[in-house]
Amino acid sequence: MNEDxxxxxxxxxxxxxxPLAPNAAERLRAAREQALARQRAEPAPGLQWADNVLGSxxxxxxxxxxxxxxxxxxxxxxxxxxxWQQKQTLAEIEEIDALLLTDELPLDAxxxxxxxDWLKKRGGGEQ
Amino acid sequence: MNRRAACRALLGLxxxxxxxxxGAQKRQPxxxxxxxxxxxxxxxxxxxxxxxxxxxxxxxxxWGGIANRYPKMAQLEQERVxxxxxxWANLTPEQRARARENYRRMAKASAEKRRRLRQQxxxxxxxxxx
Numbered sequence: 001m002n003e004d005x006x007x008x009x010x011x012x013x014x015x016x017x018x019p020l021a022p023n024a025a026e027r028l029r030a031a032r033e034q035a036l037a038r039q040r041a042e043p044a045p046g047l048q049w050a051d052n053v054l055g056s057x058x059x060x061x062x063x064x065x066x067x068x069x070x071x072x073x074x075x076x077x078x079x080x081x082x083x084w085q086q087k088q089t090l091a092e093i094e095e096i097d098a099l100l101l102t103d104e105l106p107l108d109a110x111x112x113x114x115x116x117d118w119l120k121k122r123g124g125g126e127q
Numbered sequence: 128m129n130r131r132a133a134c135r136a137l138l139g140l141x142x143x144x145x146x147x148x149x150g151a152q153k154r155q156p157x158x159x160x161x162x163x164x165x166x167x168x169x170x171x172x173x174x175x176x177x178x179x180x181x182x183x184x185x186x187x188x189x190w191g192g193i194a195n196r197y198p199k200m201a202q203l204e205q206e207r208v209x210x211x212x213x214x215w216a217n218l219t220p221e222q223r224a225r226a227r228e229n230y231r232r233m234a235k236a237s238a239e240k241r242r243r244l245r246q247q248x249x250x251x252x253x254x255x256x257x
Contacts, residue, residue: 090185094192096227101193101211102204103230109248110226110233111218118251119244 159187168194174213182216190216 020028040051100110109115161179164172171194172179179187197205215223233244 090188091192093227094189096230097189097215097223098193098196099234100226100230101208101215102200103207104245105248107211107214107226109244110229111222114255115248115251116229118254119247122247 159184159191164191164194167198171197171208172212174209175216178216186216 040048100107103110161169161176168191169176172190175182175190182190193208197208200208218226233241236244
């Protein structure tokens with residue numbers, strides 16, 4: 001019998017309601033609480049914190065659907081946007097560089113601060 | 128379906144998507160060594176050959192793009208590119224950024240104003256020489 005078959009067998013047995021005396025049920029519940037409390041005390045502080053966060057978000061199963069998937073999509077999206085933006089910036093730089101390298105005016109016209117100031121002054125004076 | 132398995136599968140899918148996105152970004156830029164350029168690109172960019180490996184990869188990519196535009200340029204423009212290439216490559220990033228900024232601003236001016244710029248540049252140089 002493999003693990004899955006064994007599991008379903010156990011599940012079936014457990015699902016068949018076993019009549020229990022009220023005090024036996026109470027003792028089982030108390031024992032379960034105790035076991036859980038002991039288990040919770042074990043994880044390292046970081047894990048515990050993560051567990052608490054998870055708990056408040058609906059446990060692992062709730063977490064996977066409600067948080068992990070959107071988070072993964074968001075991250076992938078952000079990386080995509082960043083890559084796209086980088087590409088756009090580079091494309092724009094290439095465009096302007098090509099224009100500068102072929103422009104009627106020499107590079108110095110765009111590099112010379114004096115000329116830029118002179119143009120501004122003249123532009124101001126003419127208008 | 129087992130919830131835990133579903134959760135693991137989803138987590139795996141998410142990580143795979145993230146790794147894929149990151150990988151796509153890494154894979155895309157080639158190293159752009161001189162040897163990786165096409166013969167046509169090498170011919171256009173010949174003035175930069177000696178310094179090529181020292182250029183940052185984004186600059187090399189930009190130059191590669193400019194070399195690809197080169198065949199479509201008019202002859203006069205091609206001559207200008209050849210003449211200006213080395214100077215442009217040797218400027219500091221700040222100087223290039225300033226020149227681009229000035230270009231963007233001046234390119235916005237009207238066509239008539241842009242036509243006058245050439246004359247104004249000559250005037251300015253004459254004044255400076257005086």
